[in-house]
Amino acid sequence: MPFFRNKDSLSIYFEDINDDPKNFPIIFLHGQASSVIFFKHQISFLKKKK
Numbered sequence: 001m002p003f004f005r006n007k008d009s010l011s012i013y014f015e016d017i018n019d020d021p022k023n024f025p026i027i028f029l030h031g032q033a034s035s036v037i038f039f040k041h042q043i044s045f046l047k048k049k050k
Helices: 036-047
Strands: 004-005 009-012
Touching: none
Parallel strands: none
Antiparallel strands: 004 009
């Protein structure tokens, strides 16, 4: 699993699902006690909109 670690040692999990570098990034942030699964429908929808 890819993680970004900041200077305060906070680890942030991320997924890069964009195959085309011309597309702009979209960042989804969920609340505590949630997970990336929360966004599976939004990600699926946006991948089809290419």
